[in-house]
Amino acid sequence: MRLELSRAVQGCRLGLLTGLGNTGQHSLEVPGCLLYTRCATVPHLTQDTLHTLRDLPSVTQVSLMVSYAGLHDTVLFCSLHDSANSIPAGHVTNKTVSVWGSGGRIELTAARFMAIQAAIQPDFYQSMADGETWQAGTSRKRVRKAVDRTLAHLDECLVLHQKTQELKQSEIFGVVEGGDILEERLRSARETAKRPVGGFVLDGFHSAAMDQDVRVQLIKATSAELPQEKPRLVLGVGRPDEVISCVEAGVDLFESFFPFQVTERGCALSFNYNIDPDPETAGTSTPTVLEFNGEMPAVKKLNSNGDENMTPYEMNLKDKRYHDDFRPLVEGCSCYCCEKHMRAYVHHLLVTNELLGGVLLMLHNMAHYLGFFKALREAITSDRLQDFKNRVLHCREGD
Amino acid sequence: MAVSSAAPLALRIVAECPVSKARACTLTLPHCAVSTPVFMPVGTQGTLKGITVDQLEDLDCQICLGNTYHLGMRPGPELIEKADGLHGFMKWNRNLLTDSGGFQMVSLVELSEVTEEGVTFHSPYDGKEILLTPEQSIAIQNSLGSDIMMQLDDVVSSTVKGPRVEEAMHRSVRWLDRCIAANKNPDRQNLFAIIQGGLDAKLRKACLDEMTKRDVPGFAIGGLSGGEEKDDFWKMVTLSTEHLPREKPRYLMGVGYALDLVVCVALGCDMFDCVFPTRTARFGSALVPWGSLQLKQKQYAKDFQPIDPDCQCPTCRRHSRAYLHALFKSDTAAMHHITIHNISYQLTLMQSVRQSIIEQRFPEFVKAFMKRMFPSREQYPSWAVEALQSVNICVC
Numbered sequence: 001m002r003l004e005l006s007r008a009v010q011g012c013r014l015g016l017l018t019g020l021g022n023t024g025q026h027s028l029e030v031p032g033c034l035l036y037t038r039c040a041t042v043p044h045l046t047q048d049t050l051h052t053l054r055d056l057p058s059v060t061q062v063s064l065m066v067s068y069a070g071l072h073d074t075v076l077f078c079s080l081h082d083s084a085n086s087i088p089a090g091h092v093t094n095k096t097v098s099v100w101g102s103g104g105r106i107e108l109t110a111a112r113f114m115a116i117q118a119a120i121q122p123d124f125y126q127s128m129a130d131g132e133t134w135q136a137g138t139s140r141k142r143v144r145k146a147v148d149r150t151l152a153h154l155d156e157c158l159v160l161h162q163k164t165q166e167l168k169q170s171e172i173f174g175v176v177e178g179g180d181i182l183e184e185r186l187r188s189a190r191e192t193a194k195r196p197v198g199g200f201v202l203d204g205f206h207s208a209a210m211d212q213d214v215r216v217q218l219i220k221a222t223s224a225e226l227p228q229e230k231p232r233l234v235l236g237v238g239r240p241d242e243v244i245s246c247v248e249a250g251v252d253l254f255e256s257f258f259p260f261q262v263t264e265r266g267c268a269l270s271f272n273y274n275i276d277p278d279p280e281t282a283g284t285s286t287p288t289v290l291e292f293n294g295e296m297p298a299v300k301k302l303n304s305n306g307d308e309n310m311t312p313y314e315m316n317l318k319d320k321r322y323h324d325d326f327r328p329l330v331e332g333c334s335c336y337c338c339e340k341h342m343r344a345y346v347h348h349l350l351v352t353n354e355l356l357g358g359v360l361l362m363l364h365n366m367a368h369y370l371g372f373f374k375a376l377r378e379a380i381t382s383d384r385l386q387d388f389k390n391r392v393l394h395c396r397e398g399d
Numbered sequence: 400m401a402v403s404s405a406a407p408l409a410l411r412i413v414a415e416c417p418v419s420k421a422r423a424c425t426l427t428l429p430h431c432a433v434s435t436p437v438f439m440p441v442g443t444q445g446t447l448k449g450i451t452v453d454q455l456e457d458l459d460c461q462i463c464l465g466n467t468y469h470l471g472m473r474p475g476p477e478l479i480e481k482a483d484g485l486h487g488f489m490k491w492n493r494n495l496l497t498d499s500g501g502f503q504m505v506s507l508v509e510l511s512e513v514t515e516e517g518v519t520f521h522s523p524y525d526g527k528e529i530l531l532t533p534e535q536s537i538a539i540q541n542s543l544g545s546d547i548m549m550q551l552d553d554v555v556s557s558t559v560k561g562p563r564v565e566e567a568m569h570r571s572v573r574w575l576d577r578c579i580a581a582n583k584n585p586d587r588q589n590l591f592a593i594i595q596g597g598l599d600a601k602l603r604k605a606c607l608d609e610m611t612k613r614d615v616p617g618f619a620i621g622g623l624s625g626g627e628e629k630d631d632f633w634k635m636v637t638l639s640t641e642h643l644p645r646e647k648p649r650y651l652m653g654v655g656y657a658l659d660l661v662v663c664v665a666l667g668c669d670m671f672d673c674v675f676p677t678r679t680a681r682f683g684s685a686l687v688p689w690g691s692l693q694l695k696q697k698q699y700a701k702d703f704q705p706i707d708p709d710c711q712c713p714t715c716r717r718h719s720r721a722y723l724h725a726l727f728k729s730d731t732a733a734m735h736h737i738t739i740h741n742i743s744y745q746l747t748l749m750q751s752v753r754q755s756i757i758e759q760r761f762p763e764f765v766k767a768f769m770k771r772m773f774p775s776r777e778q779y780p781s782w783a784v785e786a787l788q789s790v791n792i793c794v795c
Contacts, residue, residue, distance in 0.1 A: 039729040040722075046735050048454055048713055102728040324478055336451070340490050344482060348445065348474045355449030355731055 133179030171198030206236030223250030420667030484544025640667030
């Protein structure tokens with residue numbers, strides 16, 4: 001695996017992660033996201049529906065305790081946890097971490113963890129880590145312990161990795177912990193960087209764990225301690241605004257659980273990320289349908305169906321206003337759902353609890369999210385990051 | 400054979416079995432031709448349970464069902480009409496058949512009340528009362544724009560006996576006439592009559608005599624497949640096909656188990672529908688020529704074969720039983736995979752039946768089918784053996 005950086009603009013790194021896969025012929029553009037799966041499947045989708053998505057990420061993320069028999073031909077990254085599930089606290093010890101499978105909780109030592117990796121044979125994976133620092137008021141002592149344990153796990157995993165024949169082609173990523181304490185973050189970063197890892201996973205920065213501003217500061221500081229030529233992946237960050245600020249802070253890779261979460265609440269990503277003006281409307285001063293997609297952000301007027309997790313970047317398709325709206329979810333979107341179906345139909349499917357609703361929303365939300373990352377890369381390439389930020393973050397500035 | 404605007408349905412009999420009453424036909428409808436015998440999957444609420452219309456088309460489905468009662472409630476006929484009918488609303492470009500709402504009178508019997516005027520339903524969604532008359536049912540179906548519409552019939556459970564059965568039969572005839580009169584689109588929507596009469600041969604015959612006097616493009620055999628004894632069931636089916644015109648399609652409603660399909664084809668039926676294959680899929684049950692696999696069971700956790708090694712559906716081409724077993728614990732996609740397989744199984748079964756009729760080897764097909772499905776002759780259900788015997792197919 002190699003990271004070829006082509007530019008660094010305002011903190012954003014742009015490049016290509018190459019040499020992926022067992023024949024090394026796959027690559028992944030950064031900044032970019034991995035393909036999120038549960039039980040080795042993109043939620044709701046079979047391979048036919050999955051492949052209506054263009055430009056699928058070449059790297060699929062799986063978490064432990066899964067069977068892989070159904071996975072399409074792909075590069076594999078294995079994480080410890082599934083960021084869409086909340087992890088019960090209090091199950092970490094000096095020597096173990098816990099994961100949850102269909103049979104319940106499973107305690108893993110480094111040895112057991114590595115045995116599972118040997119069975120999965122991912123192309124790259126995160127080392128075993130203690131990331132339980134996300135609760136409010138986690139003590140300094142606890143944060144320090146998390147850093148120490150994670151480093152100890154890493155060293156143990158590295159030894160086992162070296163000895164394991166099945167993992168010869170795999171890369172292990174070190175995990176940077178440290179909660180919200182700057183010194184611990186720096187310590188974790190510096191120490192982890194000393195180890196022979198292929199890249200870095202930034203843990204404990206989950207959306208619920210800390211404020212955007214704190215996160216950005218800490219990631220910037222952490223990133224400065226990490227070798228430039230190795231990729232950095234952040235766990236648990238998915239909202240478009242948080243993605244952008246993490247990219248500016250030096251992050252290369254993200255998970256794509258966010259479109260899944262949006263799907264599960266019956267919503268469709270609808271924020272505009274297109275900075276190329278439509279020749280027909282360029283120069284007009286009032287926002288057009290293109291700018292708002294015909295929507296005023298619904299979040300400030302949470303209707304009865306409002307989910308408190310709903311973000312300004314999505315529309316709630318269960319809302320009655322879509323009952324007879326014959327437009328596609330997002331004008332100009334080329335996903336299967338938008339090319340074929342209308343808002344009224346998706347609304348009907350959600351209201352009647354039909355399974356197809358989830359399928360169509362998942363397709364749209366993945367397509368939209370991948371489009372966002374592509375547009376982000378293009379904006380960095382063409383030096384238009386500020387325009388891009390204005391466009392995407394515009395809907396946060398009120399009605 | 401082109402469909403003229405005066406007759407939106409044409410049936411061409413391609414082959415008949417010289418031994419039994421089975422036939423293979425081409426049924427031309429406004430959206431496309433349908434090869435019969437045909438199994439029609441049920442997409443009650445304008446969707447086939449997690450499958451996209453593209454996936455359904457890829458399985459070679461040529462006709463599927465929507466339901467008037469459900470769609471009439473949500474999202475309502477006005478909206479669907481605005482969206483260009485049910486075809487335009489769900490973006491299905493092939494044929495649609497809509498049930499009239501009659502069956503809900505049985506399935507939702509707690510919530511309904513029948514009079515000569517129509518059937519009153521108490522809506523579970525908002526407590527409102529809705530009166531579904533023959534005229535209303537046809538009006539909704541006209542808005543839905545289905546290629547085949549069913550009359551509103553007075554449906555009585557096949558386990559009910561006594562005068563109610565006769566009352567329902569006569570009323571169904573009167574409601575048929577009201578439906579025919581109410582059809583705004585006879586040039587593009589085909590209205591089928593539904594033969595009632597319960598399990599009483601005399602009542603059935605009377606119904607057949609009356610309804611066949613009406614000039615409808617097709618007939619359905621209703622009031623069966625509701626829990627009655629199979630011995631009574633097949634006799635009513637064969638009695639019905641005996642007295643239905645040869646040159647019009649025969650639709651046996653609610654029949655979907657593989658054995659029932661094969662036997663009823665032998666008895667002269669052309670079209671079938673049933674929620675069973677798609678419903679059972681969502682419970683993890685995969686249909687195979689030798690029965691069914693309950694994929695949630697532990698024994699499949701390490702079984703790396705596909706559901707059916709001979710099946711060509713997308714699920715069997717790519718996935719193993721073990722994968723599906725594991726997937727059931729975590730994602731809805733598991734149901735979609737099995738739904739696709741089960742629909743494929745049903746459609747492929749019908750295609751094989753059709754091919755065997757065309758090649759004049761249907762009786763051999765039936766024998767081979769029975770051998771595959773049941774471990775031994777002793778286990779062949781006696782009703783099926785008798786039914787087949789009645790049309791000169793001996794499987795014993």
